[in-house]
Amino acid sequence: MAAAVRLALIVLLLLGPGGWGHAEPSRDSLREELVITPLPSGDVAATFQFRTRWDSELHREEVSHYRLFPKALGQLISKYSLQELHLSFTQGFWRTRYWGPPFLQAPSGAELWVWFQDTVTDVDKSWKELSNVLSGIFCASLNFIDSTNTVIPTASFKPLGLANGTDHYFLRYAVLPREVVCTENLTPWKKLLPCSSKAGLSVLLKADRLFHTSYHSQAVHIRPVCRNARCTSISWELRQTLSVVFDAFVTGQGKKDWSLFRMFSRTLTEPCPLAAESRVYVDITSSKQDNETLEVNPPPLTTYQDVILGTQKTYAVYDLLDTAVINNSRNLNLQLKWKRPPENGYIHYQPAQDRLQPHLLEMLIQLPANSVTKVSIQFERALLKWTEYTPDPNHGFYVSPSVLSALVPSIVASKPVDWEESPLFNTLFPGSDSSSYFVRLYTEPLLVNLPTPDFSMPYNVICLTCTVVAVCYGSFYNLLTRTFHIEEPSKGGLAKRLANLIRRARGIPPL
């Protein structure tokens, strides 16, 4: 132990200033960012991106020194002559209708698409070997990728990075929808990050929170990008992205207040020391539009505005490298609060209990003008015991009508009503507001025809079984257990002699 420490000290001395010739500027840089987007449905989406950019031409030189760029992926690029690699693992589905458009959607399961360099001679062989190597790195069953689930798209999946020519012969695409994502895929993904899960934004990556979500997608993207504005040389860019959507009802217990601690069970303590940039963006577009419905705490020092995915958006920016935002004495725990509850204000649901109570659903809805709102609910009727059926079960079963209580705006203002003076038809409902009137409407009851059992079946079964038993079994039983023996007719008993006496008296021949 002491020897090792001494050894380390000696090594440090040799590598100190002057040991290297001239100081070497670092050729790779890390940028990390987290975007928190409150979604229209009350859920919140969090997207992490960790980008490592390496100013090096991996294909031309023998690289032996890896700093921020992970060695496992760097060796893949050189060994298999990759132009681009995109690998994603997703659980769940991005519901665009409720959540809005995603930054980068991925299909459920595992997806891998790769562009090879045009120097590769046997693309299929490289593809097979690459999927095997990746299955070992990411603990996934990517080795099941073979010719039965690989395609060569001819028009889509153009390269996302710099490309010399796009001969689709060098593109391969495969998707494994059955692939499960769990902690064993997240662990190697986290190990590829320069700060692992020790500092910066990656401390928030805790598996037990990240998988308790409606949507979880983690991906690795490798592509060549322009090194500078002139774009005469290549840098390799590795992007690791992770998107999760936290459900308001499952994780949030119905409340719409979010904070970093509530989402990830951690707060941010320090930026990653290896990162050149480390930022958190919070989407506050809705707050700017609808008079401050969303409150972000602590208030941001800067904001960022741009047109993202077709709409103008505003983001609150928290720079973790700024000591005003985060320092040794203060953690960063962002809190999002909805100041005014969204339109769907009140929902009360009481599920049914068999033979005890029925379903009850009450909702308070604000209907937009000139629109049609449909409310539907699916339910099942439990199977009844055969004694619980009514004598006429083929009539069907009734579902009670729904009730709609509404405050309808009145075109003409009404004056307050005197209960004793006005006619009776005007004093059914107490009216408090002159601009609207109260009305209660009912829908039709529902008569549902359900499959009913055949009540005559027990009788039929008993008859049939008894017949079969009596006829078949009974006959056999008789045949097998009865013995037959010949009997001499008897000469005559007492009754026969008496009968013969009477016959002789009457003159008829005897028996």
Next chain:
Amino acid sequence: MAANSFRSRALTALAGLLALSFGSLADSRIEDQAEQFFRSGHTNNWAVLVCTSRFWFNYRHVANTLSVYRSVKRLGIPDSHIVLMLADDMACNARNPKPATVFSHKNMELNVYGDDVEVDYRSYEVTVENFLRVLTGRVPPGTPRSKRLLSDDRSNILIYMTGHGGNGFLKFQDSEEITNIELADAFEQMWQKRRYNELLFIIDTCQGASMYERFYSPNIMALASSQVGEDSLSHQPDPAIGVHLMDRYTFYVLEFLEEINPASQTNMNDLFQVCPKSLCVSTPGHRTDLFQRDPKNVLITDFFGSVRKVEITTETISLQPDLGIMESSNKEDQIDEERMEPLKYAEQLPVAQIIHQSLFWKETAAHLGSWWNNTCVSGAHGAQEPAAVHPS
């Protein structure tokens, strides 16, 4: 005279006693040296942990395997030396009320899944063929390192299997079985290829003892949770999760292993006593006749931990800075300046080019079709000229 003889007798007795004590001292030193000689001669540890059951109600088999994985990692065996095979995913199963967790104790006390688990063979990859290939080393050429058992003749290997079994077989994923004869032959192959120094085989299934009956290779010690004709029972259900969390034998083995740390001197005899019939309901069995050392000299950490022998040296080594890297970087800067025209990104959806592409294929097909017609019909109507668009 009598006093003299008494004194001399006492003196001889004393001398005899002293001689005896010196002799015993010398003997104990020799015994120590001899014991050193009989300590295990392994230099590395491997573990192959297999859960063979699929479906949610077999949660307990996954929890069994993960609890042994957890103990083995805690005692020092790194992930690169563990081959973990789980036939189904319980942690992120849709029926798991707490995703990314697998519990071994009820009331969710201990999460054996942890935060840095690495499963090497999962779901459909856990088959009899893959298991035997891992053991014997006959894996297909592209198999990554984390999926291979790269043991040598100085490796101590721990093999733990759990699932549903019967007399002489173990079921894999409810669709195939491995028999005790196949397993014994696989171990013999490993011995012939010198793939292990000593092997500890633990199995927790019904009638588990039948699986080690047929072993015939040396240096194997085996433990099972139940004898032939007995069932291994599960431990306790958790009402929130809704299934049984662990099997009894592995539960008590886990409790036993939680007391072990890398420096502990507990030996195998204690492991044999782990689950008596009163706790386990079945009778655990063990087999040591193929093993050369006495079980009481075998430490638990010989198989479950990775205790390395370390030699501390005081000599210093000087390192020269590598000038090779600097030269190549200088060269590369020169190469970069050569490329003068800028590179550009590809267009993501070049509509015109795609349509042109499809036209090209249609033309080629039409051209080929017409050529075929002409050659077959022997030029009846002359060659039809294709349209004026030619692919560039």
